[in-house]
Amino acid sequence: MNIGVFVCHCGSNIAGTVDTEAVAKAALEYREVVFATDAMYACSEPGQAGIVEAIGTYALDGVVVASCTPRMHEATFRRTLERAGLNRYMFEMANIREHVSWVGKDKAANTRKAAELVHMAVEKLRRNERLQAGEFDIAKRVMVIGGGVAGIQAALDCADGGLEVVLVEREPSIGGKMSKLDKTFPTVDCSSCILGPKMVDVAQHPNITLYALSEVDSVDGFVGNFNVTVRRKAAYVDWDACTGCGECAAKCPSKKTPDRFNEFIGLTTAINIPFPQAIPKKASINANACIKLTKGKCGACAKVCPTGAIRFDQKDELVTEKVGAIIAATGYDLFDFTKYGEYGGGRYPDVITAMQYERLLSASGPTEGHIRRPSDGAEPRDIVFIQCVGSRDKSIGRPYCTGFCCMYTAKQTILTKDHMPDSQSYVFYMDIRSPGKNYDEFTRRAMEEYGAKYIRGRVSAIQPKNGRYLVKGADTLLGRQVEIEADLVVLAVGAEAARGAGELAEKLRISYDPYGFFLEGHPKLKPVETNTAGVYLAGSCQGPKDIPSSVAQGGAAAAKALSLLSKDKLASDPQVSGVKLARCIGCGKCESVCPFGAIEMIEFRGMPKASIIETVCQGCGVCTAACPQGAAQLRHFTDNQILAEVNALCL
Amino acid sequence: MASSLDELKTAIRKALPGLDVVIAWTAGPDALSHAPLFITEEADVARIEWDPRCSQNLAGYLPGLRGKKAGIVAKGCDVRSIVELLQEKLIDREDVVIFGLDCQGAVDARSARAALGSSRGVRDVAIDGASVCFSVNGEPRFFSPGEVLQSKCFGCAGADAGLCDHFAGERGLPPQFGNPPESTLERLEAMDMEERLRFWETQMSRCIRCYACRSACPLCVCQDHCAAQSREPHWVDQTDHPREKLMFQAIHALHTAGRCTECGECERACPMGLPVMTLKRALNRRIKDVFDYQAGIDPNQTPPLFEFREVETNIKEREW
Amino acid sequence: MSVTEGKELRIIGFLCNWCSYAGADTAGVGRFAQPTDLRIVRLPCTGRINPLFIVRAFMNGADGVLVSGCHPRDCHYSEGNFYARRRLETLKALLPVIGVDPGRFEYTWVSASEGQRWRSVVASFTEQVHALGSMPRFMSGTSLDLCLRPAVQPRVF
């Protein structure tokens, strides 16, 4: 084997603390290395051209690049090798930047370490095999989990692109948080007017199957061939028969059911259609509130339903869908502000969340757009808005900035003034975060044109006083305490991961951060991908986002799914396990530990043997470590390759 | 034990027509340990021996007989190996007929030879409560159990007769001999780290790499495909160095971790008398502590390294 | 260029690609200075680690071995680290019996975002190994050479 070694300077990133020339010189001493050099930027066009040229000149059949982490540029250099006619797997990287030059201060020690890492890479490369990717068939269908604005956008884009889409929504209607908003910033246009048509498009699109009131139960399979089992929860209504006429809700005697859609500040009936624009426009029964389902008597809805759609005996139903890609768009939930004792911990009726306030502002809300205090129904005059409730606060485990609260608070102060010209809004803020198109102008308008009084500081306590609330806080710009008497306090509660996000991530086998938001493949370069091939992210499930960003990410995820499924077959990663039948004694230990069920026991010449289903194998190597004979070997990470690295280091 | 032997023979005679082979013990070339006997016809049954010299664990022959109907005579400890083989589906329960026996203890031929000075003239061995009696040229010679029995006989839990298809002799607990003699593991634990390394260096320098330990092990089912003698993967170097020999012992220990029943075959078979069961014993102790698991008890269990719990109650992970 | 030049010891890290290797990268990107002794072997998953790699490393004269993977439940392959945890816990019983101080081997979990934690793991582990000094090496030469050394009296236990 002829091996070439390229030691990258990465400008001064590596060369600053590693003697790259000395590393290249040392590499020439390693077995089968016929060429070694240092290069300014190995990944640059001239850098890659140098590698291609050396492969030709020195008849190299393997290349080691010592530069940054393989997680950055392994794919880049593999393509370089392919351009020069080599197999992409005849390549190894030594990470001498993130693991050496950036973390070690002693140049001599760094240089030694870099040279040894190159030695390890050379020894591994000497045992690399020319692996070839296989091909497998794929299902040209996409599942979108979550029907908020991000999921809707992703579903529509995929469906317009010709893919069959299965859209799964947990609530009885799609629309997500956006459907609860009155207006949107910074244009102050009506939220349901711009979302509504998209929701209708979902309902009418021939390529979209919508499962509302449904959740993902389990996920098997792999990119191109996922089998997702969806639990369609009982609505107690046959949705095929239901016309959405609303007769049932009009007759339902259980009229004091807390209204989930209205954030529990209004009441609804046990059977209901959550809001007028709901998609699907179908009634469903809240089993905890329904008199028939809890006490066995009533059935008023069944009597009035013109199509006889009520089914009190309906059960959850499991359906399995085969899809090639999955887009997770499960959104976010709102922070539970009752953790803040200083804001009353939920004891004061007129201290409400911004989303509740949004429902008060909305013409379709419980007050039909009139701002009324929940306690006594009076119109408030002085309203205090408190920002960063559950954001940027380490003490309650929410150190991150939700990012959109500054904007919606500004919007709400403007709407407040529009609704009640005599009102006065006060906003306690930490910093105003308004880095978007027309965003900062918008917050300035709230202050300058709409007279919202912005006070930079935190609130220390809210105390009831004479039927109003005394809001005590600090004005850190003036350096003094302030006290404001308010009729209503609106808390800009931050976003947190949707309930059940962690469980869903585990089903999808994707990672999530400590707060439950799904982890993207790379924070900059793979913002909608995940580390599980074929699973993409859209919207706030990946981190709090405003509407434009969610829509953009929904579209981006759709583009990723479309490009993945534009092919008829997918190439399988050849870095999977393989069983040497001659060595296998058929003990089945590998089969018992495989996390993916990728190993089946077959009979070969009358003997039991293990066999890898290559399209199912994900390449973890658990089987290789379990096989006592070493018959199962994870390609590209074989026992001998790893032993070679160990031996290179310390023999 | 004489009556057990008769019972056993009767049972085997009765079962033999339905079986391809029955494995038992018979007098072999060594007067201190009996040899395996493969019975295919009734005439062989008369040659069966049953006394404390039946030390060898015959379970190791079973995987090789897979596909045949095999009977096996087994002491309580041997049954544990059979359970382990069943657990790993290396033998089929319906093809195996187990003839259990009421063992009183088994002789460790090496120590017995050392105690007696020679194995010549030994005619019979019997265990009588607290002492072991060898009849040598007609003269009885008495030894304490610690001098001449296998270490596993101390604290023996006896045969789980429930697993046996036939059982000859008295059911119930075997004799208890009190504390076992000090083990190599205990001796090692009194040493510092470097002394331990040097201990193995010395021991392993005597290893002749015959792999008898492996061949005797009832759970070393890889046999011809042993990782120790392969270049793909190349775990062990063929140089004659104690390091490589100890590496093999580590491989053996880790491959049998959670599976080894401490039957002692590896040490019994070692021609150099090396304490090769020590590593396995150390691993078993840990597996008992951490996973509350003992090999060879329940045929329906999974060995601990082939399953996991999301929350491992006994594992204390290091906090950095 | 021997690693023992200066004051370095031989420490090998076996890291999973998805969490800990990425965590080590994060530490690098954050320029979190670390001792230079550690050499990292990149693996797809801690479940790929045969405990024998670690035994092999010590037999070959490593002074310390550090394994790090995804936190339990965060495994990229969902279960690999659970198997690894059991295998490595078992290994802990073997090492001291063959003369490897328990302090020379540790396993831990570091996620891709825990650059700081990685730095402190490397620093503490390196310090721990340095406190134990270099690992006693096997004698050079073959078994025969050893047997002929007068100091060694083979004993039968």
Place this chain on the structure above:
Amino acid sequence: MSPRYAYYPGCSGLGSSLEYDTSTRAMCESLGVELVDIPDWNCCGSTPAHAVDHLLSACLAGRNLEIADGMAEERKLDGIITPCPSCLKNLKTTQRSLSDPEFRRKVEQVLGKPLRAGLPIKSVLQVVVEDLGVEALGRLVKTPLAGMRVVPYYGCIMVRPPRLMRFDDPENPMALDNLLRELGAEVLPFALKTDCCGAALGTVRKDVVARLSGRILDAAVEAGADAIVTACPLCQMNLDMRRPQINRANRSRHNLPVFYYSQLAGLASGQGEAATMMDKLCVSPRLLLNSLAQHTGERA
């Protein structure tokens, strides 16, 4: 075995809040908590010491800790307790700052003795609520405070700073609420339960105390309370003794009595007004106590 604690009464316990100290001792006795007075104790330094010099403050508090530690083993003490939140805060702060070895060395140098400072330090209230449980107090009740509408006032430092005090919810503590309810009183929600009364500023900035304490009194009246119940000698003094000052400054006419919780505990368990030293209060509780007696009589 009954709990046994080193008892640190604090200076006010011998003077301005004698009724707090006396009733606390009586309450502990009836609950079976044995108090061992720290012999030759000295002032914890109060607010002035730590405002001027941390070392001085630590030495003053540290000496008391040292004495208590010295007898801990022999007397089998479970910890150190004090009724006064301010003393408590000083003792606990000192205990914590002694974990810095350099600072500890300085303190030991001044005191001329090595310090252990290992005994747990708690307020009497915390021991009653957390260790014994308010039900234990409830079992002693003979004449419940039925019909008495009270607001509990904790003051600012009984539960704060939370990481130092480690007692109850720092924003909405409920210890006193639950305790008083157990005594039979009607406990009203009180939003200002942890607000500041003005504390030691009463001597130098009477206006501040008048404003802050005035606010607490206003809120208590608005809530409909018959009395304020406190667990802090300084709070009690500001709200009670300085009442004429407050009323004068705010042009208010508040006449709510301000009790210590231990006084009410004594009263409910039948110790009588004299034993609980009700006559020590500046704002007379006479009317309230009369109506309480009448109420109890009616029921009987």
